Amino acid sequence: MEFLLEDGNQLFTGALVLMLMIAVLELFMVLVGIGLSDLLDNLLPDLDLNAEMPDSGAGGGLARLLGWLRFGEVPALILLVAFLVSFGVTGLLIQMLAQSQAGALLPAWLLALPVLLLSLPQVRLAGNLLRRFALGDSTEAVGRDTFAGCVAVITVGEAASGSPAEARFSDRYGTSHYVMVEPYDDETFSRGDRVLLVEAWGSGFRVIAAPSDA
Secondary structure (H helix, E strand, C coil): CHHHHCHHHHHHHHHHHHHHHHHHHHHHHHHCCCCHHHHHHHHHHHHHCCCCCCCCHHHHHHHHHHHHCCECCECHHHHHHHHHHHHHHHHHHHHHHHHHHHCCCCCHHHHHHHHHHHHHHHHHHHHHHHHHHHHCCHHHCCCHHHCCCCEEEEEECCEECCECEEEEEECCCCCEEEEEEEECCCCCECCCCEEEEEEEECCEEEEEECCCCC
């Protein structure tokens, strides 16, 4: 226990404590009939990605990173928990190795970035495994390349050029997906509008108005 609370370990121990707090909160909210995971999936994209998902620059890099981490294909809460676990455990393992070899812990600020970089591939691995589990057998798995042509409904925000909104659609197996969408041209789509997914764009999709017979 003393090892977990030492100065060099507090950042990594804190990540694991936060993960446990999220798990307890999720259990409580499920008992009262509110899913923390669903709530986060509905709120997080609208708050964080609307202003940070242009075609180029830092926002485009962020969109590509989120897509690489399977954001939008796996619930955001699961990805957050996977990150906290991998960050905390990786940091503590490195500190254990440092203490056994050098007799002292490394400064947390020195380890933070390397541990972050080591954690991201672990989050992607967890996302891939959970995505495959959520979609069932690999012969029925639906990839992003099959989403083009699906009709979605805007659920959160207003989709305009440079300002994505969240949309929901169901694949051929009845699985619901939430994606960020942006108009292909200068159109604007509001909550409740039906749109046609045209092409993948970062971690989201470009869309046009859905034909009336779609």
